[in-house]
Amino acid sequence: MRASQNDELMKAWATVPDVAKAQERHEAAVKLRRDFPRRNTPVEALAAVRDAAIARFNDTGKWPTDFAKDAAKAHADALVYEAEALALRLLEDQTKNVAENLRDVLSVDVLTHLDGRLKEILDAAKSAGATLGDVTTAEQAIEAGGDVLDAWRRLTALLKDFGNVRDAQWSVLRAVAGEDERARIRQWTAAGHGEVQGLRMDDIPAHIAGVMRSHAYSIEYLVWLARSGAGYVPTSVDALADNVTASTEPLSYDDHGPLRDFSPRVTPIPVPPAPVPTGAERTPELSY
Incomplete structure (x- = not known):
């Protein structure tokens, strides 16, 4: 075990x-x-x-x-x-x-449970984050006191739970992955994947992407993730791979306008018109 x-x-x-x-x-x-x-x-x-x-x-x-x-x-x-x-x-x-x-x-069932647990944490963090306002440090929270300080304390506890969920996520994924897949998972985690879905890595703020790569989670990151609504737990290695592709593949544009149909077209050959008599016709003479 x-x-x-x-x-x-x-x-x-x-x-x-x-x-x-x-x-x-x-x-x-x-x-x-x-x-x-x-x-x-x-x-x-x-x-x-x-x-x-x-x-x-x-x-x-x-x-x-x-x-x-x-x-x-x-x-x-x-x-x-x-x-x-x-x-x-x-x-x-x-x-x-x-x-x-x-x-x-049964790893899918466990990862699905972890995904639900993550959503619970992020919902609570979003509510507490709304109370924080622009406060981003413990010193500012202590100075503000009252509800702000209480929200900061709730977020501190939630941050520990969040880190445990992420550790559990990677533990399960590594356990069910093959040797080659584990090597890819190491590369993906180092690049910050497996944290959000529905967002391209290029569109994530630099300081947030840095936290995703280092896994040095902070209350600021937790609140950002809660507000983004993009936090998730992959339910399999394949699901993680699909998300990596979707978040990194280059965007493509059609520079030639709408598609056109260039398939061959068949033009029917017209029937030639019947000859019109002119009166100059004569019966040809046959030789011997």
């Missing part, structure tokens, strides 16, 4: 019942293995009986008559222990794989 300290990510996975159940099963399997007592392996058990017999012989000069019986029992007990220890290890690995596979298959 992918460990995480991100509350938003864990809550998002918990909204998918199958994933939550698989995670519980894996955690229970991990606890079983950790609580299982440490004992000797079959090789170690035989070695212990052998060493005890040799030590006894060196002390007394007598070889224990029950050596074979003691060795067989120690080996059998150790085999039983080892079989259960291996079974618990296999159980832990299998429950981990099941949970990971479910996370990959």
Whole structure:
């Protein structure tokens, strides 16, 4: 199971019942293995009986008559222990794989939940941002006091939640991506993609685009994003790729006006008119 300290990510996975159940099963399997007592392996058990017999012989000069019986029992007990220890290890690995596979298959549901969570945060930030007015720093908020200071405090809490949602978003997308896709995701995140949709990167203010590239989120950025209405969480790697293309592809214009139909045109051949008698006609003379 992918460990995480991100509350938003864990809550998002918990909204998918199958994933939550698989995670519980894996955690229970991990606890079983950790609580299982440490004992000797079959090789170690035989070695212990052998060493005890040799030590006894060196002390007394007598070889224990029950050596074979003691060795067989120690080996059998150790085999039983080892079989259960291996079974618990296999159980832990299998429950981990099941949970990971479910996370990959159901990642769309989780990303959709994160998108809804982001919208909740941005709606709250938009309301608090309206109270701020032109205030952009903590010092200005403290000086203004009252509702402005309260709004700044709400935005500070929302900023932490916003950062967790973004971290959760990238964690899920990287987890379900292949090796080549993960390399592209690194390039896209460094370029500021995956933050907004419906806007071209060239149309975003420079200082806002800088925050999108660095991911050093600020209250000013959070308020801008809330007011823009463009914030979103991609629901898949393909959706992210489509948005990257839409936000960066060059604009095209038609310099030649409307389209014209240049397909071949068929002109029918006219029927020639019938000859008009002139009176000068004569029957040709045939030779031999």
